Amino acid sequence: MNVSKKLYAYYLIWPALLIYSIFFVLPALAGLYYSFTDWRLDRDTIKFIGWDNFERIFTDRTLLLAIKNTAIFAVVTVIGKNLLGIALAVGLNMRLKTRNLLRAVFYSPSILSVLVISIVFTPMLRSDGTINRIFEAVGLSSLSQAWLTNPAIVIWTVAAVSIWQHTGFQMAIYLAGLQSISKEYYEAATIDGAGSWRSFRSITLPLLLPAININLMLTLIGGLKVFSEVFVLTGGGPGNASQVVGTIILRSFGEGSWGLGTAVNTLLFAAVTIIAIPLLIFMRRKEVSE
Amino acid sequence: MSTTSKKIATGLLAGIMTLSLAACGSGNTGKNNAQATNGGGGADNGGSGGKKVTIELALSKSSQDSAFVAQDVLDEFEQKTNIKVNLQLLPAEQTATVLQTKLAVDEVPDLIQYNLASATTDLNLERNFEILDNEPWVSRLLNKDVLSAYDHIYSFHYSQDTGMQGVVYNKDIFKDLGLEIPKNYEEFLAVCEKIKASGITPVFMPFKDNWAANIWPAAAFADWAAKNDPTLFDDINAGRKKWSDIPEFATFLDQQYEVYKKGYTNTDILSDSYDMAVGKFLNKETAMMFMGDWLIVNVAEKDPNVHLGLFAIPTSEDANLGASPLGGQLFIPKKAKHMAEAKQFLEFLASKEVAQKMVDSQGSVSNFSDVTTPKLPDYKQEIVDQYITPKKTTLTTDAYMIVDRSELYRLLQDEFAGGLDAKGVLKAWDEKFSQLMKDKGVEGF
Numbered sequence: 001m002n003v004s005k006k007l008y009a010y011y012l013i014w015p016a017l018l019i020y021s022i023f024f025v026l027p028a029l030a031g032l033y034y035s036f037t038d039w040r041l042d043r044d045t046i047k048f049i050g051w052d053n054f055e056r057i058f059t060d061r062t063l064l065l066a067i068k069n070t071a072i073f074a075v076v077t078v079i080g081k082n083l084l085g086i087a088l089a090v091g092l093n094m095r096l097k098t099r100n101l102l103r104a105v106f107y108s109p110s111i112l113s114v115l116v117i118s119i120v121f122t123p124m125l126r127s128d129g130t131i132n133r134i135f136e137a138v139g140l141s142s143l144s145q146a147w148l149t150n151p152a153i154v155i156w157t158v159a160a161v162s163i164w165q166h167t168g169f170q171m172a173i174y175l176a177g178l179q180s181i182s183k184e185y186y187e188a189a190t191i192d193g194a195g196s197w198r199s200f201r202s203i204t205l206p207l208l209l210p211a212i213n214i215n216l217m218l219t220l221i222g223g224l225k226v227f228s229e230v231f232v233l234t235g236g237g238p239g240n241a242s243q244v245v246g247t248i249i250l251r252s253f254g255e256g257s258w259g260l261g262t263a264v265n266t267l268l269f270a271a272v273t274i275i276a277i278p279l280l281i282f283m284r285r286k287e288v289s290e
Numbered sequence: 291m292s293t294t295s296k297k298i299a300t301g302l303l304a305g306i307m308t309l310s311l312a313a314c315g316s317g318n319t320g321k322n323n324a325q326a327t328n329g330g331g332g333a334d335n336g337g338s339g340g341k342k343v344t345i346e347l348a349l350s351k352s353s354q355d356s357a358f359v360a361q362d363v364l365d366e367f368e369q370k371t372n373i374k375v376n377l378q379l380l381p382a383e384q385t386a387t388v389l390q391t392k393l394a395v396d397e398v399p400d401l402i403q404y405n406l407a408s409a410t411t412d413l414n415l416e417r418n419f420e421i422l423d424n425e426p427w428v429s430r431l432l433n434k435d436v437l438s439a440y441d442h443i444y445s446f447h448y449s450q451d452t453g454m455q456g457v458v459y460n461k462d463i464f465k466d467l468g469l470e471i472p473k474n475y476e477e478f479l480a481v482c483e484k485i486k487a488s489g490i491t492p493v494f495m496p497f498k499d500n501w502a503a504n505i506w507p508a509a510a511f512a513d514w515a516a517k518n519d520p521t522l523f524d525d526i527n528a529g530r531k532k533w534s535d536i537p538e539f540a541t542f543l544d545q546q547y548e549v550y551k552k553g554y555t556n557t558d559i560l561s562d563s564y565d566m567a568v569g570k571f572l573n574k575e576t577a578m579m580f581m582g583d584w585l586i587v588n589v590a591e592k593d594p595n596v597h598l599g600l601f602a603i604p605t606s607e608d609a610n611l612g613a614s615p616l617g618g619q620l621f622i623p624k625k626a627k628h629m630a631e632a633k634q635f636l637e638f639l640a641s642k643e644v645a646q647k648m649v650d651s652q653g654s655v656s657n658f659s660d661v662t663t664p665k666l667p668d669y670k671q672e673i674v675d676q677y678i679t680p681k682k683t684t685l686t687t688d689a690y691m692i693v694d695r696s697e698l699y700r701l702l703q704d705e706f707a708g709g710l711d712a713k714g715v716l717k718a719w720d721e722k723f724s725q726l727m728k729d730k731g732v733e734g735f
Contacts, residue, residue: 041390042414042730060725062697126561149560151707237500238560239704254387255694256412257729258394 028269035263041256053263063264066243069155073230073244074223076156080163081219082212085170090204092171093178103175107168114165118232121161122148148234151241155230158242162229166222170215177211178204213283217276224272341372345628345635348378348392349403350385353618356403357448357648358639367638373631375401386412386694393418398623400632406437406445406619411692413621419444420622425633427640430658437619437657445619446636448645448661449654453582454600454673455509455612455686461597463490463577471601475545478604482554485577493549494567494576495559497706500699502564503546505580507702508686509612510542510605516684523690526723529734533723534716542605543712546580547705559706568592582614586669587652599669602677611677612686693726 035053039046057063088106092099109117124130125147132144147157181204189199205212227246230236236247243251245268252261349356354377357363364375378399380388386408392398393413402413409415421442422428428443433450437443457478464471467488472478482492497503514536515522525531533539549555556562556576570576571589574596579585586598602609620639622632638644645661648654653667666674677683688695701715701722710718727735 038729040729041394042417044417056725122561127558146558146560149558149707151704151709237498237700237703238707239500239700239709241704241707241709250387251696253390254696255726255729256390256414 031262032266034259035266037259039259039262041258046259049259053260054267056260057264057267062240062243063248065240066245066248069242070224070226070244070246072155073159073162073226074220076159077162077166077223077226078216078219080159081167081170082215084163084167085174085215086208086212088167088171089174089178090200093175103171106171109165110167110169112165114228114232117161117165117229122233125157149238151238154234154238154242155244158229158233161233162226165229166219170219173215173218174208174211177208181207209283209287213280213287216283217280220279221272221276224275225268342374343372343628343631344374344376345401345631346376346378346399347401347403347620347635348380348389348399349618351379351381353403354379356618357652358403358618358620363639363644363648366644367635371631371634371638373628373634375635389413393623396625398625398627400622400626400628401635402621402623403618404621406439407688409444409619409621410439411694415439415444415621418623418625420624420626420629422446422622422633422636425640426637427658430640430660432657432659445621446639447619448639448648448657449652450657451655453584453614454677454683455505455582455614456580456600456602457578457604458571458581458583458585458598458600459578460571460574460576461599463488463574472604474607474609475604479549479552479554482549482552482578486554490574491556491570491576492554492578494562494570494579495550495555495706496562496564496567496579497559497703498561498563500696500703502581503702503706504688504695504699505582505612506546506603506605507539507542508614508688509603509684510545510609511536511539511687512612512684512689513603513605513610514538514542515687516610523687527690527692527727527732529724529727529732532716532720534713534720539716540712543702543705543715545605547712550706560703571596571598583669583673590667597668600673602682610682610684611673613683614686614688692732693723693730697722697726 034046036048036050037046038049038052092103092106096102126132127144127146127149129147131147132141135141135143145153148154185203185207186199189203194202225246226244227250230242230244230247231250234242236243236251245264249261249264249268252258252264347359349359359375359377368374385404389402389404390413398418404413406415409419413419421444422437423443425443425446427446428434431437431443434443436450436452437445437447459471463469463485467484469481469484470477472481485492495502518538519525519536522531522536526533550559556570567579567581567585568588571579571585572593580603583600586600589596589598600611602611620636622629622636626632639648640658642658642660645656645658649656649661650664653664653670655666656663665671698719701710701718704710705712705715724735
């Protein structure tokens with residue numbers, strides 16, 4: 001094949017590259033620039049102010065609380081969604097008569113809008129809501145809580161709702177991973193006398209690593225970028241108790257501090273990149289091939 | 291895949307594609323309609339040369355019952371001028387953000403319903419909105435102040451009422467229990483105690499909506515300042531004094547918190563929202579609420595037999611009633627695409643006939659010299675007699691703040707969530723206030 005023919009293939013990339021540059025690269029670069037400015041609604045001029053916005057992020061206690069909450073949400077949901085996702089996938093990979101129905105049941109919350117979830121859960125999580133009434137009915141009234149208005153637990157509650165909603169999606173990816181594992185490995189392990197746990201640990205988990213990697217990435221990035229769950233369930237409250245980086249960005253724009261808002265957004269982008277890429281590389285190295 | 295399955299899949303795919311194309315088509319049509327230029331017909335006295343024009347009016351979804359956007363008013367305007375008013379209903383909690391973004395990217399509606407005090411802090415009034423000093427209806431205004439900022443008229447309204455803020459109370463419950471309107475905080479607690487003993491919740495606090503927690507302090511702070519330190523807000527806005535410098539402010543916040551701690555309120559104050567309030571009063575589940583007189587209008591619309599009134603927040607002896615600078619005025623952005631038509635809409639609303647119809651239906655105090663103020667509803671007449679005529683009203687704190695107040699509302703909510711005490715609220719607000727003023731470029735910060 002001559003050089004011009006080889007290059008011809010690359011010409012086809014140009015339209016996509018152009019659109020990608022216009023709609024992603026340019027806005028991202030503009031955002032990076034504006035994060036170093038005092039861009040505000042009420043100012044006619046935009047001034048370059050260096051690292052001021054970033055300094056402010058790390059000295060403002062609400063912003064620091066938001067960063068802490070985002071970290072808690074990300075860690076809790078990554079662990080919850082993946083552990084439960086694997087457990088559900090393994091359970092529903094067995095020969096149950098109702099497994100298709102159950103798969104659909106567990107998957108269905110993930111296709112609902114967060115707004116719908118909020119409408120359903122908000123009354124359930126009130127002090128006099130369904131959850132607390134169930135606790136009272138089974139004699140566990142000491143566990144009753146103001147789930148969405150107690151500052152100490154509100155972010156954990158939001159994380160739990162998110163786990164409830166999205167675990168089915170993670171389960172679907174794990175199911176696909178499980179179904180790609182050859183049954184011969186399990187047959188050989190059974191002949192060698194391996195029990196269920198040993199088979200799971202030595203066969204399922206290693207061969208499921210590609211699916212685990214995908215899910216870890218998805219849940220981690222989703223967790224760090226959390227916005228809608230917090231916004232619709234608590235609005236970042238009570239007070240600022242459940243603010244996360246996403247809601248702080250909205251708040252900054254609402255206050256007219258657009259430079260600060262873009263700085264927080266830039267920081268979020270950097271944090272996701274710095275955390276996600278090394279993790280992805282590390283996990284890829286652990287993968288084994290069949 | 292079997293042949294049948296393939297046929298089903300192909301059919302589905304074709305269906306989806308058809309729907310997608312139809313959706314794209316309808317989207318364009320909608321946009322064209324919204325942007326305005328097609329069509330013809332209609333009346334011939336419009337300002338758009340016989341061509342049908344659609345102007346966009348953006349307002350918060352919570353204001354959709356505004357008299358300006360009553361369907362019969364919009365229909366009459368369209369019939370007379372061939373100008374259609376298209377409403378953009380913005381989510382209540384995002385109205386400021388959406389409008390700020392629209393103004394920033396020049397995707398401006400032709401009219402905005404907002405309130406004057408917040409427009410000065412949230413929307414950069416001077417830069418973004420048209421000065422209306424030379425509009426024909428201005429010469430008929432009785433009170434220009436309620437529509438003015440920076441010595442110019444920036445907004446439109448047919449009424450000169452400002453929202454009155456205090457304690458909305460159920461007169462029937464008070465009468466049944468033989469209660470008098472409390473004149474100070476101790477009397478207020480005694481009233482709460484008696485109402486509680488009767489099995490009714492004395493006060494409904496819907497503090498899921500954090501702005502509702504500001505009604506008490508907004509009136510109390512302003513009343514104290516007016517009586518004890520008239521230049522206080524000027525000093526605060528110049529950085530010479532801080533909010534936490536006034537010990538009475540912490541006392542007022544403590545008082546509101548104490549009403550909750552003593553069990554005189556609904557249990558789940560941080561889960562209950564303002565939209566539940568009308569139901570609470572209709573069902574006589576609650577006797578009082580710290581709110582504006584708009585709540586009384588909302589309840590009366592549902593049941594005129596529920597008799598509500600308003601008294602001043604009883605933080606101290608002989609307190610004044612809070613007069614809110616807020617309200618729902620109309621503004622025209624400088625970059626409105628249909629400026630002439632938007633002004634024509636204001637002229638239509640200001641016409642003697644239309645304005646009279648609106649003040650009559652709303653029981654408002656007219657702001658036009660040739661429009662007669664109707665007989666006021668009982669609650670409003672009482673406010674006029676007891677507070678406005680004897681000059682016992684004070685503009686609430688919001689009137690003096692030139693920065694976004696939402697962080698203060700969050701801090702107030704935080705007090706009830708147990709995160710901060712009253713002094714902590716004021717200290718945290720001092721920090722945020724200082725930062726916001728600095729961002730705004732105000733000298734002294």
